[in-house]
Amino acid sequence: xxxxxxxxxTDLFGLAGWSxxxxxxxxxxxxxxxxxxxxxxxxxRVRRWIxxxxxxxxxxxRVLAALFTERLGRVVTIEDLGLVRxxxxxxxxxxxxxxxxxxxxxxxxxTAAVLTEFTGMDLMLNRRGLVGAGAALAAGSTLxxxxxxxxxxxxxxxxxxxxxxxxxxxxxxxxxxxxxxPIGSQEIEELERSVEVFRAWDAARGGGLQRxxxxxxxxxxxxxxxxxxxxxxxxxxxxxxANLAVLAGWMSHDVGLEPTAQKxxxxxxxxxxxxxxxxxxxxxxxxxxxxxxxxxxxxxxxDLMKLAQSGAGDRLQPRTKAMFHTIEAWAQASxxxxxxxxxxxxxxxxxxxxHRQDAExxxxxxxxxxxxxxxxxxxxxxxxxxxxxxxxxxxxxxxxKALALRVDGRERSKIFDHLxxxxxxxxxxxxxxxxxxxxxxxxxxxSNSSRRTWDRLRQMYRLTAEYAGYxxxxxxxxxxxxxxxxxxxxxxxxxxxx
Numbered sequence: 453x454x455x456x457x458x459x460x461x462t463d464l465f466g467l468a469g470w471s472x473x474x475x476x477x478x479x480x481x482x483x484x485x486x487x488x489x490x491x492x493x494x495x496x497r498v499r500r501w502i503x504x505x506x507x508x509x510x511x512x513x514r515v516l517a518a519l520f521t522e523r524l525g526r527v528v529t530i531e532d533l534g535l536v537r538x539x540x541x542x543x544x545x546x547x548x549x550x551x552x553x554x555x556x557x558x559x560x561x562x563t564a565a566v567l568t569e570f571t572g573m574d575l576m577l578n579r580r581g582l583v584g585a586g587a588a589l590a591a592g593s594t595l596x597x598x599x600x601x602x603x604x605x606x607x608x609x610x611x612x613x614x615x616x617x618x619x620x621x622x623x624x625x626x627x628x629x630x631x632x633x634p635i636g637s638q639e640i641e642e643l644e645r646s647v648e649v650f651r652a653w654d655a656a657r658g659g660g661l662q663r664x665x666x667x668x669x670x671x672x673x674x675x676x677x678x679x680x681x682x683x684x685x686x687x688x689x690x691x692x693x694a695n696l697a698v699l700a701g702w703m704s705h706d707v708g709l710e711p712t713a714q715k716x717x718x719x720x721x722x723x724x725x726x727x728x729x730x731x732x733x734x735x736x737x738x739x740x741x742x743x744x745x746x747x748x749x750x751x752x753x754x755d756l757m758k759l760a761q762s763g764a765g766d767r768l769q770p771r772t773k774a775m776f777h778t779i780e781a782w783a784q785a786s787x788x789x790x791x792x793x794x795x796x797x798x799x800x801x802x803x804x805x806x807h808r809q810d811a812e813x814x815x816x817x818x819x820x821x822x823x824x825x826x827x828x829x830x831x832x833x834x835x836x837x838x839x840x841x842x843x844x845x846x847x848x849x850x851x852x853k854a855l856a857l858r859v860d861g862r863e864r865s866k867i868f869d870h871l872x873x874x875x876x877x878x879x880x881x882x883x884x885x886x887x888x889x890x891x892x893x894x895x896x897x898x899s900n901s902s903r904r905t906w907d908r909l910r911q912m913y914r915l916t917a918e919y920a921g922y923x924x925x926x927x928x929x930x931x932x933x934x935x936x937x938x939x940x941x942x943x944x945x946x947x948x949x950x
Contacts, residue, residue: 655862701713
């Protein structure tokens with residue numbers, strides 16, 4: 453007991469709208485449903501949890517996490533409730549921002565447990581038809597300051613379960629854990645192949661259709677990580693966890709579950725570091741930065757990119773550095789900083805071409821090819837064109853180069869390139885060409901589950917207003933209005949800026 457109020461639990465309790473007596477009854481009922489009929493909680497105990505920071509024994513924290521998750525319609529973990537014994541409980545800075553948002557960074561031995569608990573709650577929301585909305589995104593500066601020291605230290609690779617006489621003992625890893633058996637290299641190879649399948653599906657069809665499958669697979673891997681495997685297998689398993697967490701985050705971002713996506717990116721960074729792969733941890737944080745730019749928070753994105761680049765260590769390959777620079781350039785373009793953006797893109801080009809062709813490329817970087825560099829350059833220039841219309845010609849040039857190389861089935865990237873081109877054409881006063889590329893994008897979007905493509909379409913639609921008197925553009929506007937999904941519900945985050 454800390455003797456201090458548990459501010460995290462207090463805040464969530466207020467949002468839930470229960471009385472203390474009602475919560476006590478719900479805890480008893482939920483505990484019985486989870487196989488603990490002997491548990492008996494009363495109003496005075498709930499008051500101590502909230503007012504004096506008392507941390508109840510297991511399974512009460514897990515029961516509370518399940519109750520708050522269902523009540524609020526978003527994933528709520530034990531960390532979110534301030535009920536982890538070794539962590540500080542909801543300490544705040546004077547500006548109201550938590551010093552360590554959502555328990556970041558947590559202790560190394562907690563990574564597998566946090567991963568398994570969070571994915572279990574996410575799956576529960578899927579099963580019950582709820583959505584992961586309603587939480588707030590942590591600011592980039594808050595995340596980066598909380599993770600800086602942690603990411604810059606050398607990871608100590610060790611299993612997550614307590615060291616016992618039985619080396620195959622599994623420690624419970626949170627709510628809804630996967631009952632895994634010890635695995636070998638063949639099983640890990642199958643998991644690594646599954647990552648490639650999920651990655652290809654996401655690129656082709658968007659994140660909505662396979663997100664639940666990826667989260668389920670990640671949940672299983674979290675259970676596997678609770679065992680003591682030989683170090684070389686444990687390291688590969690952490691790599692699988694990092695890759696799946698990045699995918700779960702990217703798919704969540706793709707369908708508008710922004711706070712959920714951010715948590716998965718942070719989990720991915722933790723998992724990568726546990727496996728000793730600091731470049732992978734940096735790339736995971738770069739995804740969070742891209743998310744911030746998309747949501748109109750480029751200053752937060754730049755904070756995260758500084759951490760991604762410094763925390764990735766000296767094993768960062770030139771092509772990965774080039775990709776990082778394109779994200780940084782997009783953020784700069786979103787702020788109207790044209791000179792800085794051009795300089796950053798120049799660095800990206802130099803690094804990209806300096807990459808040795810015979811160098812072994814990490815599997816998570818194999819999709820950043822020439823067309824992806826061109827596509828990001830097109831996006832940066834198209835974004836800058838909102839401030840400097842002269843940049844539209846450069847956006848058209850790079851979008852055309854990207855589209856000429858898009859032959860590998862990554863339909864979502866092709867849609868983005870078409871929208872970059874269409875937007876640039878509108879800004880460059882070429883509505884005929886704009887109409888052509890807008891229709892190419894619109895034709896493909898119906899079979900794609902990516903909400904981000906619709907966000908970009910909305911941004912392009914705004915540019916059509918000036919040409920609404922043209923018959924073709926008038927018809928295009930009508931078709932877009934009919935095709936656009938209904939506005940998102942509260943809690944999904946901001947709007948796209950590119």
